[in-house]
Amino acid sequence: MNRVFFKGIKGGTGTTSIIANIATLLAQSKHSVLCIDLDPKNELCLHLGHQWHNQIGWSNKAIDADANWSDSAFINEDNVKYVPFGSESTNTFALCTLLNQSKRLNLEANSWLLFDVPSHISLEELPLDENDLIINIVTCDAGCYSQIKKGHSGSNGFYLINRFNASNPLELDVYQIWRANLNQLAPFFIHFDSSVPEALAAKNVLINCSPLSVVKEDFQALASWLNNKRKSLSNSL
Ligand SMILES: Nc1ncnc2c1ncn2[C@@H]1O[C@H](COP(=O)(O)OP(=O)(O)OP(=O)(O)O)[C@@H](O)[C@H]1O
Ligand SMILES: [Mg+2]
DSSP states (O other): OEEEEEEESSTTSSHHHHHHHHHHHHHHTTOOEEEEEOOTTOHHHHHTTOOTTOOOOGGGSOOOTTOGGGGGOEEOTTOOEEEOOOSSOOOHHHHHHHHHHHTTOOOOTTOEEEEEEOTTSOGGGSOOOTTOEEEEEEOSSHHHHHHHHTTOSOTTSEEEEEEEOTTSHHHHHHHHHHHHHOTTEEEEEEEOOTHHHHHHHTTSOHHHHOTTSHHHHHHHHHHHHHHHHHHHHHHHO
């Protein structure tokens, strides 16, 4: 099983949009994919075409040794399985229990387990393994720049630029500084495309709604990069 934690280094960088698209792409390529929403906003459901009135998720299930929250998994038309956050409040202990239980799920070998981590959760407090991948989502702006400059704690993960618009001089400056200095920067980025929010308005994802877009190619680059990382991690263990 390949666990990947996607986390914005601040709110609104596009984490949930990226997970919904990459999960759909991987599932359409016949991978087994389970997304788990760690964000009480429950927005991943919206991208995945979920019935909005159904508010049951892992937080509503008793967190016990039987891992019965996995019964809350839904499956959409693209074969993406997902577990919503739900409607109960939780704490760090519940999150730790959930992550430990996720390792014991009866999933196909090489399944992808994708976590939508809201920016306020500190991954340092959670029981991650050395073969877990952390992808910090950033945008080329002063807010993310200052977070990284002041020593953002995502040093054990990779950085992925989203919503990039090279015709904006400020974004280009930030991009060039990071490209020269940020060791863990992914070797590609996700372009800005207004089709991303438009797809959400249709309760769907860009890769379904704009299959010929450049951003779909960006997500394909992300999928092959994740596959390569998975292979190199399993070879090194
Ligand atoms: N590549 C992109 N191009 C254009 N718009 C994008 C792109 N990625 C995300 N967006 C838009 O940015 C906004 C924020 O996206 P999203 O909700 O996925 O971010 P988030 O990091 O999950 O936010 P939050 O911190 O609130 O959970 C949405 O309107 C989304 O449609
Ligand atoms: Mg989100």
